[in-house]
Amino acid sequence: MSGTDPVRSAGAAELFDAIGAGYQDAFGRPPMVDAAVRELIDVLPPSARVLDLGSGTGRPVAADLAAAGNRVTGIDVSAEMVRIAREQVPEAEFVHADVRQWHSDPASWDAVCAFFPFLQMPRADTETVLADVARWLVPGGRLALVTVPSDVEDVPVDFLGHLIRVTSFSADALVERVRATGLEVTATRSELFAPDKPGAEPEEHLLITARKPG
Structure with a gap:
C-alpha cells in the first residue's frame, strides 16, 4: 500500500506482489493446511493431478504434494508469487492467472486445494469458482x-501492514455452498492459528474436505 494513499485497499494481485516471500515467513506451515495436505497424500492415487488454487510461494502445499509424486499445477493471481514458486518448487507447474478467468476441462483433476484463495473475492465469485471446481474434479x-470463516462482506482489514477488504462466509454457510455444487462434504474442523508476526491476531482456520460422487 502506498504511503501517500493510506485509505486505498489493495487488490489480491497488488497485495501479494508486495508481500512476496513475507507471506511464507509470517504464515509458514499452518497446522490445518499441513493436515489437509497429509490427508490428501494418503488418499490420492499414484501420480495424481492436483490443482492448487492460490498457490502462493509454492511452499508448503505444492512442494509437499510434488514430493509425494503428484503432478501439481498451481494458479496464483500474483506474478511475484508465481515467480517465487517457480524458483522454490521447480518440479511443479505454476500459472499466473485469476482463477475466475481460468478454464480447465471437466473431470481433469484428482484433487483441488483451495487454501485461502477466496477471502478477497465477492461471494458470488466464490460460488462460481466452487461450481467450476466440482466440474473439474474426476x-x-x-x-x-x-x-x-466469518460472516463478513467487503470489510477493511489490516493484513501484514496492508489495507485489504475481506469477504467470507460463516462455517455453516460455506459448507452449504460446497454441498450446493454437488460435492459430498466428508469432514469439517477448525482451530485457532497465530501468525508468526508481531501484533498479528490469532485467527480461526476452517478445513472443509469434500468428495465428488462417482
Missing part, C-alpha cells in the same frame, strides 16, 4: 478447502 476426486 468422479471420486477430492476438494480440500481452508479459509478464515
